[in-house]
Amino acid sequence: MIFGGKQVAAPIRWAMVGGGRGSQIGYIHRCAALRDGNFALVAGVFDLDPERGRSFGVELGVEAVRCYPTYREMFAAEAEHPDGIQAVSVTTPNNTHYEITKAALEAGLHVVCEKPLTFTVAEAEALQALARAKDRVVGVTYGYSGHQMIEQARAMVAAGELGEIRLVNLQFAHGFHSAPVEEQNPAIRWRVDPRFAGPSYVLGDLATHPLYIAEVICPELRIKRLMCARQSFVRSRAPLEDNAVTLMEYEGGAFGTVWTSAVNAGSMHGQKVRIVGEKASIEWWDEHPNQLRFEVQDEPVRILERNMGYLHPAALAEDRIGAGHPEGLFEAWANLYDRFAVAMEATDQGDAERLSQIRYPDIAAGVEGVRWVANCVRSADSGGVWVDYV
Template structure:
């Protein structure tokens, strides 16, 4: 079970850029970060409107003078305080991630950033270099990666329960944008604007999630890929609302990735299936407490979170916040990730390299790989769905 007694002498003083009133993702960050008491929200630049930012911050319980008009003012003024912020989470549109992250690292802050972290792999690598030089933790918010049953799947693959990996099928295909929802949804409007979202819509917004899970579970490295993408709601062109990617991995495995916002009638349909020479596993985010395990020649099994037959000696599997049979969900996954981010930040601050090397969390290297995926998919799709080297 999760150890709720784990505390720091003082919580990490933490701020947010973006994630203001009405932001679903902003709420997820705050709920996840503060669940275990390792982080304390003390400041924020939540909104581009200073009055709205101050009102929102005050209603969250902040000192009104620490609800800032912009992130640069926040970084500068907080640096002058003895009790200034130590870390920041960035929950803003994609186009702003690089500049805010760069400024945060220059201010000596640990960073947690939404994905994709940048528009280009060169920018992402620059942030990676800056974080390493400053000895700051840079986490990327792949929010589904904290579910315990994904770590069970990872450990089963590592131990050889599936044998050699042959096929990895990934999908994240909901139906909520089957019509032109951006006409009345501000959140959809920026996601479908290339100047703000970057060169991709559903591949960046959805596909990178399950793509990260594939690498996390299997460790397989992509050799080359082929992508085709469509704008079924034509006003979204050149951004895609549907995409299919074929992948070849360096170990000889193959895979597919389907990302879609026009899968009419679907809620999420984020699934990953890993097929080995002996068995297969499948995880579905709408039923995150179960892992389907299919051994050739035997009845299919549903493995449940919190049960004694799992590899519970592995930390990521043993992070159950309530006993098996009860539903854990999205906020618990985010809390598990923020817990790891917090442990990494504390270790970095005291130069505890042994702890840093032992901790797993989605870091800036994972962010770089996500941006590389988008660049290669766009290159492939925009050149007649040709194969490109990864």
């Protein structure tokens, strides 16, 4: 089925905090949110420099008077506007996520927040409680989870095609930061500074992506305890790591490994998710996101392709173009933004049934990502010991 229609009755009036001129992540958010007409960008705080932000916002088609100097001014002014914003995306450095998301929720807005959601579990849980009290949606941009073949993998595990799950093997290991590139690139520099990035670099920035995908594919698995070792091969990045290995024991006996690295020299991206069961295995690689490798013991390897009739209906629901045409990151993010839109509209309408039918990386996923990083850091900083998952 080729996906192409709007998912909500009227576009959700949407704003951005961050994502100004030259921001790669801001561009991805806008392309994803606006692709299917489910959001309309009507306001924003696009830059720390108000004039620069206003100029960029006007270039995007936002009225100059709705390009604000600060997020607090925007939330206050938009609350008085006859067509004020309903949702906001937070695309700023990590250290600002908590305060901006908190202020947005207090203003009665839905939120899409970059990960990690916060620095600490306590902060993340506070936002979760606030979102529940305000009955607002908080989406977290685990963007790779929007690829359709993730839905196919989830359906195959649920159907028992792999048998009992034994191993979860995850990696996100690229090589683009194998040298101290942050010395010349401010966009990378903040990511290796604890004041802005938080308690980790690659664990929070990279590892939480395949971790969430594994949670989507194998929702029944629960981490019992883990052990993590982390290194700073570019020594100026210490105490933040640019490489880490994590071992995980799941309740019920399954075992997991996560290799996360920004110094895997020569690797373009290196994000892979492999799920091993007693009968078969599946593997997804984000450099070939339209394919899912299916390996049954004693049978030839099968490569399942996107948009083919043999796939599970859930893996066909968001196709945008026919089989053989590659879809990529922008489509995956657009799929997530469409789900965010449906969740926001259903919440505003009090439609619990419709809301229950949509799955997206919500605030619970954001809390879990923060919790996982905190446990990894606790283990690594204690000498790489096993710690109970709390």
